[in-house]
């Protein structure tokens with residue numbers, strides 16, 4: 001059998017979702033030698049919005065305007081929630097650092113310091129979030145002040161109908177008008193990612209602006225589905241704004257979305273440039289530890305192709321979509337280290353009978369337990385490994401979909417895990 005290649009590093013980040021990307025960033029920026037393994041597949045499903053915390057308690061459906069007040073309330077009311085192990089200022093620093101990195105990678109975000117915002121969704125409903133891609137920001141302001149706006153869609157583009165959005169919002173945004181215009185390259189219409197690519201050609205932007213400008217009338221802004229460029233999108237939007245003459249904004253689309261692809265692209269390009277050795281499209285297949293507690297990880301697609309020797313590891317393998325958790329007919333298991341998973345006693349308790357039950361479903365808070373240093377616990381309630389840390393949606397007690405805390409929780413817990421590791425080195 002050929003000898004496997006060996007790599008040595010300080011930290012192995014296992015996972016390439018938002019938590020893994022953030023952990024790799026924070027560790028590399030602190031001069032650690034980082035290897036990251038995982039398939040960044042799910043990130044393209046993400047909306048590109050960064051929620052910190054929007055809803056708590058879930059059963060009351062209370063919406064929060066100030067995310068930091070919401071975090072403090074969660075820390076008091078849910079002491080096992082991962083946010084309860086962090087300070088608000090650490091969460092703020094984590095977000096600031098990650099958003100600065102994305103801005104440098106050509107993907108700037110906008111936010112208010114202490115305030116969640118509302119955006120319109122492709123279903124015509126509204127969604128509360130914290131940090132939003134800069135290209136969506138004029139839409140946030142337009143909705144906030146109910147400014148007269150034009151919303152444009154493209155015949156043939158599935159999953160985005162300006163008229164449907166308008167008909168749902170009609171009573172709440174009377175100044176919203178709609179228009180359907182042919183996309184400059186008709187053959188690309190059905191595929192959002194191709195449409196996004198094609199708008200990097202100035203000639204296509206000119207055609208689009210020429211079609212939309214005469215329809216503006218008294219509108220103070222114009223919204224498009226979020227396909228205005230696959231990268232360097234600010235350039236695309238600026239060009240359209242100058243040509244059309246009013247602020248241009250993007251409205252989120254259904255997953256898989258161009259906004260998620262932009263995130264993936266920004267991380268893929270920029271993490272290696274700060275020293276992260278990225279082994280995307282591979283998985284950790286097996287982990288052993290040596291007498292000093294170091295990890296020997298066998299990496300590959302289906303069969304081991306190389307071995308990574310790591311002094312520490314950060315587990316960011318997600319839940320069921322990411323496959324960090326797997327479920328059989330009776331139990332939920334953690335897939336790599338076989339860590340205990342906090343879960344209801346039996347399967348009948350996983351879900352309530354009513355899908356829309358305001359309390360949510362217990363399965364969504366199943367996950368691994370950690371100590372204050374974000375180390376997963378074994379069945380005796382002690383750290384399972386001295387230098388194994390965990391971050392992201394694999395952690396127990398956080399129903400991120402209902403609480404609207406997905407990306408914020410992933411980024412903040414990655415920051416906490418990296419800092420706990422650095423503290424342990426001192």
Ligand SMILES: Cc1cc2nc3c(=O)[nH]c(=O)nc-3n(C[C@H](O)[C@H](O)[C@H](O)COP(=O)(O)OP(=O)(O)OC[C@H]3O[C@@H](n4cnc5c(N)ncnc54)[C@H](O)[C@@H]3O)c2cc1C
Nearest residue numbers: 015016017018019038039051284317318322392393406407
């Ligand atoms: C459809 C959708 C919409 C979303 N919308 C929003 C939103 O509007 N706002 C918001 O804030 N958040 C949103 N999120 C959530 C946000 O993306 C979360 O932060 C995320 O899902 C949780 O991140 P994670 O990194 O913990 O897990 P995941 O994203 O699930 O990533 C897990 C990673 O672990 C890897 N992995 C698993 N097993 C192994 C192994 N053995 N070896 C190596 N790698 C492994 C997987 O390949 C994957 O890369 C959305 C997510 C989805 C799916």
